[in-house]
Amino acid sequence: MSLTIPALANKLAGLQSSAIRDLLKLTTRDDVISLAGGLPDGALMPRDRIALAAETALRDPAVLQYTESSGWPALREVIAARASAEIGRTVAVAEVFITHGSQQALSLLAEVLLDPGALVIVEDPAYIGALQVFRAAGARIVAVPLDSEGMRLDILEDLLAAGERPAVVHTVATFHNPGGVTLASERRRRLAKLAEEYGFWVIEDDPYGELWFDQPAPAPVASYSPQVIRLSSVSKILSPALRVGWLIAPERVCRAVELLKQGADLCGSSLTQQITADLLTDTPWLAAHIDSIRATYGTRARALTTALRATFADRLHCTDPTGGMFIWAEFTDDTNTSTLLTTALNAGVAYVPGAAFAVTNTADSSLRLCFTTSDEDTLTDAVTRLAEASRV
Template sequence: MSPTAPALASKLDNLRSSAIRDLLKLTTRAEIISLAGGLPDAQLMPRDRLAAAAEAALTTQGCLQYTESPGWAPLREVLAVRESARLGRQVELAEVFVTHGSQQALALLAEVLLDPGALVVVEDPAYVGALQVFRAAGARIVAVPLDAEGMRTDVLEDLLARGERPAVVHTVSNFHNPGGVTMSRERRVHLAELAQAHGFWVIEDDPYGELWFDRPTPAPVATHSRNVIRLSSASKILSPTLRVGWLIAPESVCRGVELLKQGADLCGSALTQQMAAALLADETWLAGHVAHVRAVYGERAKALVHAVRTRFGDRVRCSDAAGGMFVWADFTDGTDTTALLSHALDAGVAYVPGSAFAVDAGHRSALRMCFTTSDAETLGDAVERLAVAAG
């Protein structure tokens, strides 16, 4: 008799596999220029520095053992210093918790903060990793649209006025994935005021904030309210292989996350946490390294946006190339980007259709393009191929 797995079948329904990952499997053919991925450029990752840090860590036995669930203490100290500078206040060690990438921070926070059926507000289009986590937690999800200034906090305010009581509001405040936009200072203040007035948590998910091209981003939402839990990561500025993300939250929340982390996977890797600490603590080197990544990505982003605007004119409206890893574009003539995709693959270019990021339906004429792993000329070719496919 084979085991029954009632939970398995129903959970597979709830957790649609990330459309992006499934697509990636189709777009690895060499002749296709893929703008569909969401990966940082491995060529820009500081391999020599990582190798030196690994070698240094492995000169003693200290990096071989289980480490503490909240993270290796010297890494948490480095992060506290960085985040204190970013937030303009003294961040205490007890507020810093290291996770296995910031995706784990989201997953553990959902468990700590949400009861089944709790209301979570997300942005639309949405970060699919967040949708996946909140759906798995059994949350009720309501979307608030983005515009060029980020989350429409006026729409959130209307929801609150109608009596909706979110437990959590999730925002990718800087260089939104997939929307490309950054929340304005005014909206940040407004969101923080609403959080204070109505007593909800804001999860400020910020993996891209340091990847600005022309000017730094506004101060984090977390500078305006202690109801804001900040998430960030070493994946986009150093390397995803470290699996080092972190959250900054009140001590009581960190204690809840710690209990769940022990059940989830005990602790992170002492080796990769020591490597991350070494590189993040070397401020002078890090500033130069991040400036280089910014310069390369900035050039690529501008080439992509220039090509789209030149080739498509008014037919496509796209986000500015201000930072991060993605450009979001909309066909103003109603072209269905899901239907277009097979033609685009035939023409040799891949992207992610907007519908993959829709909370319910919508974004059927939109697409997300990642500019991090192609040079300017290749990005120009990709846009030309897209134009051929779109006819």
């Protein structure tokens, strides 16, 4: 008897695995310095403080039970208070929804805000996780390029004037991944105004905002309009393993997200959410902890940019990160970074080719470098290895 193999959903046909996740499988050798992964430094994660918070939480039997789909109530109160201070207006607890990392928030929002074929505007280069989500939702994706001040709003305005009507504009406005730039204050105001004028949502994806080096980033885009939905998490300041993210949105959006989350996983972990609430409310400890991360990452970012410029001179241009985790660099001699990668791995250094983030522009000569998980000497060594590979 012949077998009839059941089909998978048609929406899977256009999806691809994350190029970064695939690349990380190739960078596990001890002799490879990886500047590829977007990982926080595990040595800076507060293991002892997390253990103490876990011990405290486990004294209450309720912490091992299911919690509300919208999140552990005490954590939502903490996030509402922090968001109120960041945005400059009172954020109600009903406007806070806790998710399994901010990536889940993005995925649930795509289901709530997008019908198949809806237009989504993204930045180019783009955050890969956003592209995966919007492609899975069947969205039509149009890219707007970045410059040194973030998304080119003049190009967005041209698209709107030409009749394009996005349902969503997605932006990593602060310390962009992968572009390493920050959206200027005036552009933030203008983006919010355009959202209100043309009736679209802005998703402000902000996992890096607290990782500034010398001075805080401009006020969030969400400061200027209730049509801006703000996402963040504790993955970069505490630990990715906690899997605690959130969205700040109008209550009707949160309630719609709640319906979908109930169908996805019922609720998040009450244990890790209570641990997170404990850590976020210990404000003197938290401030000192984040200051330590900022200082370490800032030193490493400067070491990497210094080494790149000293080694490559005019052959390679790179961003000057003022926060976050990434540097975006571009060869000026048409070096193809996808082709170069195999030679670089053989030389003992890994990066992510810019093509992995490209939407319209091919970014063939670009690359993203993460400076968070290596010390200054190792970063300098990585640049030496990259230079050797590029001369082969």
